[in-house]
Amino acid sequence: MIIMTRSFLLLFAFLLALTASACAEPPSGYKLQWADEFDGAQLDAKKWKHWFPGKRRDATDTPDAVVVRDGYLSITTYTENGQHFTGVISTQGLYESRFGYWEARIQWADAPGSWSAFWSMPLTIGEPVGDVAKAGAEIDFVEHRSVDDQMKDIANTANFTLHYDGYGKDHKVKSHATGRLGLAEGFHVYGCEWSEDGYRFFIDGKQFWSIDGPVSKRTQFIILSTEVDSKAWSSRVPKEGYGDRATSKVKLVVDYVRYYTKP
Numbered sequence: 001m002i003i004m005t006r007s008f009l010l011l012f013a014f015l016l017a018l019t020a021s022a023c024a025e026p027p028s029g030y031k032l033q034w035a036d037e038f039d040g041a042q043l044d045a046k047k048w049k050h051w052f053p054g055k056r057r058d059a060t061d062t063p064d065a066v067v068v069r070d071g072y073l074s075i076t077t078y079t080e081n082g083q084h085f086t087g088v089i090s091t092q093g094l095y096e097s098r099f100g101y102w103e104a105r106i107q108w109a110d111a112p113g114s115w116s117a118f119w120s121m122p123l124t125i126g127e128p129v130g131d132v133a134k135a136g137a138e139i140d141f142v143e144h145r146s147v148d149d150q151m152k153d154i155a156n157t158a159n160f161t162l163h164y165d166g167y168g169k170d171h172k173v174k175s176h177a178t179g180r181l182g183l184a185e186g187f188h189v190y191g192c193e194w195s196e197d198g199y200r201f202f203i204d205g206k207q208f209w210s211i212d213g214p215v216s217k218r219t220q221f222i223i224l225s226t227e228v229d230s231k232a233w234s235s236r237v238p239k240e241g242y243g244d245r246a247t248s249k250v251k252l253v254v255d256y257v258r259y260y261t262k263p
Contacts, residue, residue, distance in 0.1 A: 031261065037256045049093070116144050144158050164216075
C-alpha cells in the first residue's frame with residue numbers, strides 16, 4: 001500500500017507539472033502578435049535564419065543540426081570524425097521587436113560541455129557603453145545546462161541572465177539560477193515579460209525572477225541555440241563526444257515560440 005501510494009503521488013505530481021506546462025498563459029492584457037508552431041516540414045525561412053554558420057566556440061554551427069518535423073523544432077548536437085556540430089537560429093532581419101512577452105515551450109536534453117538557450121539581443125550591445133537603452137542587451141529568457149563547471153547535476157534547474165555594455169572589459173552581467181524544478185523531464189513553458197520597467201521571468205506561468213534593469217529600449221531579435229564549449233561553464237565535452245547525428249540524444253526540442261504585445 002505504501003508503494004502504491006508513493007507511486008500515485010509521483011504520477012499525480014507528473015500530471016500536475018504536465019498540465020501546468022501545457023496551460024501556461026501570458027500575463028493579463030497581452031495579445032498574440034507573432035508565432036511559429038513549427039508545423040511545417042522545414043524551417044520557415046520567412047521567420048528564421050541559420051545564424052552565422054561555421055566555427056563557434058568548440059563546435060561548428062551547421063544547418064544540418066536543425067530539423068522541423070511533426071510539429072517540433074529540434075537542434076541536435078553531435079560528433080562526427082572528431083568534430084562537434086550544433087545549430088543556432090535567429091529572427092535577425094526577419095522579425096525584431098522591443099517590449100512585450102516572449103515564450104517558448106521547450107524540452108531540454110543537454111550534456112556536459114554544452115548548454116541551450118532561448119534569448120534575445122541586437123548587434124549593437126555596448127555601442128555606446130553605459131547606454132543600455134540605446135545599445136541594447138542580451139536577455140537570456142532561459143538557459144539550461146545538465147551540469148555545472150564542477151560536474152554537479154543541475155539538469156532540473158535553469159538560469160535567467162542579462163548581459164550588457166558589450167562583451168569586453170566593460171561587460172556587466174546580472175543573473176539568477178532557479179532551484180530544482182524538475183526541468184530535466186518533459187516540456188516546460190519559459191517566458192519573459194520585457195517592459196520599460198524591467199524584466200520578469202516565468203516558468204510554466206509562475207514568475208521566478210524580476211529585475212528592474214538596465215532596460216534595453218531598442219528592437220532586438222530572438223535566438224534558439226545550443227553551444228559547445230569544453231572549458232568551464234558546463235564542464236568538459238565527454239571524451240567519446242555526443243554520438244553522430246543519427247544517434248545523439250543531445251537535443252534542444254521546441255514545440256512553439258510566441259510573442260505577445262499589449263494593444
